[in-house]
Amino acid sequence: MQGGQDPVPEQISIVSPMDASNQTQVAEFVFLGFSGVSNGHTYLFFVFLVIYLATIFGNTTIITLIQLDSRLHSPMYFFLSHLSCLDLCYSSVTVPKILVNFLHQKQTISYNQCMAQMFFLMTFAGSECALLAIMAYDRYAAICQPLRYSNLMSSQVRILLAVASWLWGLLDSVIHTALATNLSFCGANHIDHIFCDVPPLLKISCSDTYVNEITLHLASIFMGFSPFLFIVLTYAYILSTILRIRSNTSRRKAFSTCAAHVIVVTIYFGMINLNYNRPSAGYSLEIDTLISILYSIITPMLNPLIYSLRNKEVKGALQKLLERQKKGYTST
Template sequence: MPEAQHPVSVQTSTVASMDVRNMTQVTEFVFLGFSGIPQGHIYFFFLFLAIYLVTITGNTTMVALIQMDRRLHNPMYFFLSHLSCIDVCFSSVTIPKILVNLWHQRHTISPNQCMAQMFFLMAFAGSECALLAVMAFDRYAAICQPLRYTHLMSSQVRVPIAVGVWIWGLLDSAIHTALATRLSFCEANQIDHIFCDVPPLLKIACSDTYANELSLHLASIFMGFGPLLFILLSYAYILLAILRIRSNTGRQKALSTCTAHVIVVTMFYGLGSVNYNRPRVGYSLQIDTLISSLYCCVTPMLNPLVYSLRNKEVKAALRKFLVGLKKEYNLA
């Protein structure tokens, strides 16, 4: 005869299955980033709205100028247009949801929306890392290999590179998001942040996060530090080439083509390093919110301003566009 099933084992298995269900029944996450400023939501709404409008206007204008002005049809501005596209996408992942939450004064997001936001945020951040490295190589080729520049940066080369930049970020993000979907949260749903990102989610997860943390460390080395090392190496060769230029005019011209890119790299990696590598203790939630806002919201806004203010060709194209617009308006 078959053995009778022990009632204790049945009860234990039932409780265990209930525990598993309870661990994954988080229906929404709550952002705590603005919890310390309950009376200032309307001011922050208009602040983030202004940042977003400037970001969209500046980056779309940059792309439009590059497409319309033939003087800007070269590899440097080809990659700059991709940087502007990434910045538009980067800010659009976070700011619209922040605006909705500030307007309704309800700082929540569903788990599916959280995973989608985290996926695209990391994808565009990873793509920007790779693109900045490609732009550094473009400057290296222009200054150190001027006779081969046309061949090194031909359309047959730069278009596949641009596609690879986007794939680079998507693959990195897909790994982190796939690992994050396996996490359990045991009814812990309060995130010390203003948007979904991997580190804040790991802090509230109640399941094993070893694989997630390992992937973050590996990504910081290969996806973050790798492109940065490539950028530094490229600029080491660029600096040596500039020092060999005898005329001051030639040196200034070479430096002017690199200045804007150096500023953008410094902002992106500087704020990114502070955002992801700072100690997790000793910082208030307000400081964390400020640093995250600077990294994900302000940096995409400043990039087109840096390139337009530091680049004579972009300023000339902008003046030409405005003059043409004014003439058309007067004729109308």
């Protein structure tokens, strides 16, 4: 690939000249996101490994606590367990490949792996957008419609909403991946990114990407902005209801149950908007890499911390679990 004398690099294969639409198609891509770091790959490997292990530990802990503690068997924590599952999947799509590339000192990915990575990345990203909107609706039902809450968030309803959130992301991903597999790259295989995603692939394609770009913008509005707008409107109703509560204690409790979700929504939608609604000129490679790391790697690690640090029930469940394990350890 980097070598020297062969005019046709190994990773590029030539389509038969008999085809009227002669194009060259790459067999692998090279990520340029860490190209400015020449001697720090070992250090970056351990940094990303720690982040990934923290993500796995934090989200797995949230899921385990919700399953084991009966006090957390409510709609809010049911959706939180799905959010933690999404964050685990989201991080696992990108970080392991980054770690492997750091070890091999070679920032590459095969064409098929790239398409698969993009497919799952878009699935989990779209699902998380929908799930965050559903979690906002859950808070609306709990605070604004308390007498109807058990009916609005029955076990059947919450399961249907959770399934719908996963299908929401899957639909978005299928559309983008199907369009991306029809792109030709004419030998261009250097991606200004740290993983495979739609915008950087469109940038290096030699095909007409008009349909892809229109689809991306429409999807960012329908699949991304629509859930965000729904969340904003929902919290407007929630805020107006909270302000009418006379008891300061009840008002603080209502604010507390919403605070963690608002923080997560702000971080997630802020980062994803920077990534998918970038200016036409794009970002510099350094800024693009930073944004990618923040929304796809750091955010899944922060979500369990945000919810556990601001949630007395989660902290109580964790303390109860630790005490149970301590008693079991001392008894043996």
